[in-house]
Amino acid sequence: MSHVFPTYARWNITPEKGEGSWLTATDGQKYLDFTTGIGVLNLGHCNxxxxxxxxxxxxxxxxxxxxxxxxxxxxxxxxxxxxxxxxxxxxxxxxxxxxxxxxxxxxxxxxxxxxxxxxxxxxxxxxxxxxxxxxxxxxxxxxxxxxxxxxxxxxxxxxxxxxxxxxxxxxxxxxxxxxxxxxxxxxxxxxxxxxxxxxxxxxxxxxxxxxxxxxxxxxxxxxxxxxxxxxxxxxxxxxxxxxxxxxxxxxxxxxxxxxxxxxxxxxxxxxxxxxxxxxxxxxFQDDFLQEVVAKGELVRSKLKTALSDVQLVNEVRGLGLMIGIDLKVDAGPLVLELQKEQLLVLTSAPHVMRLLPPLTVTIEELDLAIEKISTLLKKVPTPAV
Ligand SMILES: Cc1ncc(COP(=O)(O)O)c(C=O)c1O
Incomplete structure (x- = not known):
């Protein structure tokens, strides 16, 4: 029996080591972490x-x-x-x-x-x-x-x-x-x-x-x-x-x-x-902030392109590296599916998948996340209205 109050619905992942955009669990699984402790690790793990x-x-x-x-x-x-x-x-x-x-x-x-x-x-x-x-x-x-x-x-x-x-x-x-x-x-x-x-x-x-x-x-x-x-x-x-x-x-x-x-x-x-x-x-360095703007625009535009013919997606929106993918279904189960693909993301309101990558994220890491998300969303059937 846990002696911690059950105020949190926890995932079945036990962290062992974080480094930059990556989190390794005690079972050896290595995840690309676009949750950043819910928008905390702007400079990545263990900066x-x-x-x-x-x-x-x-x-x-x-x-x-x-x-x-x-x-x-x-x-x-x-x-x-x-x-x-x-x-x-x-x-x-x-x-x-x-x-x-x-x-x-x-x-x-x-x-x-x-x-x-x-x-x-x-x-x-x-x-x-x-x-x-x-x-x-x-x-x-x-x-x-x-x-x-x-x-x-x-x-x-x-x-x-x-x-x-x-x-x-x-x-x-x-x-x-x-x-x-x-x-x-x-x-x-x-x-x-x-x-x-x-x-x-x-x-x-x-x-x-x-x-x-x-x-x-x-x-x-x-x-x-x-x-x-x-x-x-x-x-x-x-x-x-x-x-x-x-x-x-x-x-x-x-x-x-x-x-x-x-x-x-x-x-x-x-x-x-x-x-x-x-x-x-x-x-607060200007060049750091400019990179956040550029990466934010890039990831949103690439997501829009990758998801343009996916009926399940209502909209991709956000500002900088605060990104929401508005869906026709609850995002919660899809967040768990992405964990099987070693990508950690969040929900925001039940039907929005939320990405909060570290601001230090690389373009390669963004591309990897886009690939995993679009592969999954293309497989999910669109609900009948
Ligand atoms: C906009 C906003 N305000 C306040 C809070 C509460 O912050 P904390 O959990 O550190 O008390 C949060 C947490 O998610 C938040 O997103």
Whole structure:
């Protein structure tokens, strides 16, 4: 009997060694890993620069608490601020915690109650972020929820105009919905959000937990557009496997998050921040980001060509190396079939196959994955409508 709570439906794969885009299991099977720990290993498994930075910090000190000066936090916050156009960072340990901080800050800074979020969003599993998440299934059995969240249809400009008013603390959403089906925001939705928020003095919170740290070919996905949020959250790729989250905000918000307002024992710990500094040194380089854009365009166009006559496929979409293949059937069983072919991919919403390769993936590895996916999808019968 397992003594771990059964909160996860686990695959029948036991990892032994990860290297770059590849994961070897204890039974000797070697997989091309396009799950990257659900969008975490942007620099691949066991990246040598991140490893060296962590090892250096391990030899210095591991933990002190946030009562002490934190040079790594200062250095990391400076890099994040310079890149995002925001001014201050609060460090925590996960995406949900970053969003939790954002929700608290928006409410405190505005003195308002309502947060508008989107249907099919995902913001985390804590009490507040579960409420923010626009998917009923994550809330079943945990009610009543916090009386703060109101949901609109993603990309619906009329609904955002109607929902955001003088009681709105913030509107919060992802630039590409990562768990809800790889749904990118439209440019006109973003424009409307910016206008509506400005008119009533509501803040804009962008959840970049899955889209951030180079995944879409920009440091943050909102930078693909002419758009500036007030608060941005990130986690996942920030530590390349070391647990860390961050909430970034504009300078005028600093006074609302003073000493004693919020905190975390492990938040911004020296080891995870050392990893994150090494991650950003790689992921925020212009040439690195340009390669992500090029590889993203290439893989989407090759997938579209390879799958053009496959009736089962509705659409190939995404941004950078965040790719969704929208299917006429549930993607779950196909993900398991691909495991037999030594390729690891994810689902996003039941009918979307999600590919989150490391940003360091090679063209040969992308071609191999396309070959395996198209071979499988060509064999699956299209359901009768
Ligand atoms: C967009 C988004 N926000 C928040 C979260 C929650 O992050 P974590 O699991 O680190 O709490 C996730 C996790 O998948 C996510 O994709």
């Amino acid at each position: 040598s620069k991140v490893k060296a930075a962590v090892q250096k910090q391990l030899d210095q000190y591991w933990h002190t608490s946030n009562l002490f000066q934190q040079p790594n936090q200062e250095a990391l916050a400076t890099k994040l601020a310079e890149t995002s156009g925001l001014d201050a960072a609060f460090f925590c340990n996960s995406g949900a915690e970053a969003n939790e901080a954002a929700i608290k800050l928006a409410k405190k800074a505005t003195g308002r109650k309502k947060i508008v979020t989107c249907v099919q969003s995902f913001h985390g599993r804590t009490f507040a972020t579960m409420g923010a998440t626009g998917q009923e299934k994550v809330r079943i059995g945990f009610g009543p929820m916090l009386d703060a969240f109101e949901y609109i249809t993603f990309n619906n400009e009329e609904e955002v105009k109607a929902a955001v008013d003088e009681n709105t603390a913030a509107i919060m959403f992802e630039i590409v919905q990562g768990e809800g089906g790889i749904n990118p925001a439209t440019e006109s939705f973003l424009k409307t959000v910016q206008e509506v928020a400005k008119n009533v003095g509501a803040l804009i919170i962008i959840d970049e937990v899955q889209t951030g740290i180079g995944r879409t070919g920009k440091p943050f996905a909102f930078q693909n557009f002419d758009f500036q949020p007030d608060i941005v959250t990130c986690a996942k790729g920030l530590g390349n496997g070391l647990p860390i989250g961050a909430m970034l905000g504009k300078a005028e918000l600093k006074e609302h998050f003073g000493a004693g307002t919020h905190g975390s024992t492990f938040g911004g710990n020296p080891i995870s921040t050392a990893a994150a500094i090494a991650v950003l040194d790689e992921c």
